[in-house]
Structure formats: C-alpha cells, structure tokens
Amino acid sequence: MHISEGLLPAPLWLGGYGLTVLITGYSLGRLQRLERDPRRPLPKAALLTAAFFVASSIHLPFPPTSLHLLLNGLMGVLLGVLAYPAILVGLFFQAVAFGHGGLTTLGINAAILGIPALLAGGIFQASRRRLGTGWAAFWAGAAGVVLAALLFYGVVLAALYSEGIPSTSAERLALAGLMAAHLPLAGVEGLFTRWVVLFLQRVQPQLLGEDEKL
Structure with a gap:
C-alpha cells in the first residue's frame, strides 16, 4: 500500500504534501480545541504509532502475493483526529x-492511509451505539483497509493518466487483483480491531470513553 519513490509525477506528490499539511494542521488544531491538555493523548498516540511502524514487517500470505497489516482503522478508532499525524510519523x-x-511520496502515502483512518474513526463513533462496540470496531477496521485500497487504486490510475500512459487491460487486471487481495486482509484487520477494542473495553475502558473522543 506504499507508493515508492519515482512512481508519481511531481504534481501528484506535491499535491499529496499539500493535502497532508492541511489535514495535519486541522487535526492538531482540533486536538487543541477539544483537549484541555493536548499532551494527554500523546503517550497513546506514540504507542499506536510504534505498533503501526512494526506492523509493516508482519506479512500475511495471500497468494500470489503477500500483504502486511495496516492498522489504520484501529488508529482511527483509538486516536480520532490524532490518527492522521500519527500515521504520518509512522510512515x-x-x-x-x-x-x-519514500520521502517524496510521504504526503500521498499519508493521505492514502490517513484519510481512511479518520473515516474509520467516524464509522466507529457513528455506529457504536446501534451495532455495539465490537461490531462497530470490526467494520471500522475493515473499512480502513478497503478505503485505503480504493485510494491507492485511484492514485495509481491518476498517475498513469497524468503521464499520458494508457492503462492497459493487463495493468487494470493487476490493480484489480491487488484490490481483491486486500479483501481478506480487511476481514483480518476487522477481527483484530474488534479484539483489541473489546479487550481495552474490559481492562482500560477510559481509552474508549467519552473523555477520549476527539
């Protein structure tokens, strides 16, 4: 799900940086407005950023390829708007x-993973009362992966189009195969997010309480 150096034209990766600067500024500003002490959620953010960093080394076999955990949905559920800058640091x-x-694609990669994280946090908060905490967490975790895959697909197609490279049926088939490979990963992440959230609800319910909503 990471776009490497040299694959995007300058307008796209520069636009990614512009979008990331805007969203990161909004996230930090909202954190300051909602928290009397903005430093209070930082230890939790640091712990989840470390988990996000390590997750990239845990590969799951999904023939004919392998995928690694994203954890962006989980970060959205537990960190709210702070998930975007946390993902940026982890990336x-x-x-x-x-x-x-890469460093040139850091902004666009942050957008691909961070925007779904924010949406996943919104899905969790909006559906928690109706579906229950566990199922709301499942759908938030799964949505983080699916939405990131869709954004990745769109960015790659936009890069091909901007470079005047026609997307052949083989390229579209390869991208579609990569998208399909993320569907089982979405299920895995949904289950993992559900397990973590229900565990925290038992041992540290304040991490999911009203005072932690961002």
Whole structure:
C-alpha cells in the first residue's frame, strides 16, 4: 500500500504534501480545541504509532502475493483526529528505516492511509451505539483497509493518466487483483480491531470513553 519513490509525477506528490499539511494542521488544531491538555493523548498516540511502524514487517500470505497489516482503522478508532499525524510519523520512519514508500511520496502515502483512518474513526463513533462496540470496531477496521485500497487504486490510475500512459487491460487486471487481495486482509484487520477494542473495553475502558473522543 506504499507508493515508492519515482512512481508519481511531481504534481501528484506535491499535491499529496499539500493535502497532508492541511489535514495535519486541522487535526492538531482540533486536538487543541477539544483537549484541555493536548499532551494527554500523546503517550497513546506514540504507542499506536510504534505498533503501526512494526506492523509493516508482519506479512500475511495471500497468494500470489503477500500483504502486511495496516492498522489504520484501529488508529482511527483509538486516536480520532490524532490518527492522521500519527500515521504520518509512522510512515516517515518506515521510509527511513525500511525503505517502504519514500520521502517524496510521504504526503500521498499519508493521505492514502490517513484519510481512511479518520473515516474509520467516524464509522466507529457513528455506529457504536446501534451495532455495539465490537461490531462497530470490526467494520471500522475493515473499512480502513478497503478505503485505503480504493485510494491507492485511484492514485495509481491518476498517475498513469497524468503521464499520458494508457492503462492497459493487463495493468487494470493487476490493480484489480491487488484490490481483491486486500479483501481478506480487511476481514483480518476487522477481527483484530474488534479484539483489541473489546479487550481495552474490559481492562482500560477510559481509552474508549467519552473523555477520549476527539
């Protein structure tokens, strides 16, 4: 789900940086408005950023390829608007340490994973009372993966179009295959998000309480 260096034309990756700057500024500004002490959620954000960073090294076999956990849905559920800057920091360290993605594509990669994280957090909050905490967490975790895959698909097609490269049936088939491979991953992440949220509800319910909503 990481777009590597040199694959995007300058207007796209520059636009990705512009979008990321806007969303990150909005997220941090909203955090300051909603929290009397904006530093209070930072330890939780740091822990989840570390988990997001490590998740890229855990690969799951989905023949003919392998995928790694994203955890963007889980971060959206637990961090709210703080999920976007947390994902941005995690992606930066992934690019520097593992070579996943790149520095020019950091902004667009943050948008591909961060926007679905924010939407997943909204899905969880909107459906929690109607579906229950567990199922709301499941659908939020699954939605984070599906929405990220859709954004990735759209960005790659936009890159091909902007470079004047016609997308052949083989390329579209390869992209569609990659999209299909993320469907079982969405189920896995949904179940994992459900398990983590229900566990926290039992042992640290304040992490999911009204005082933690962002």
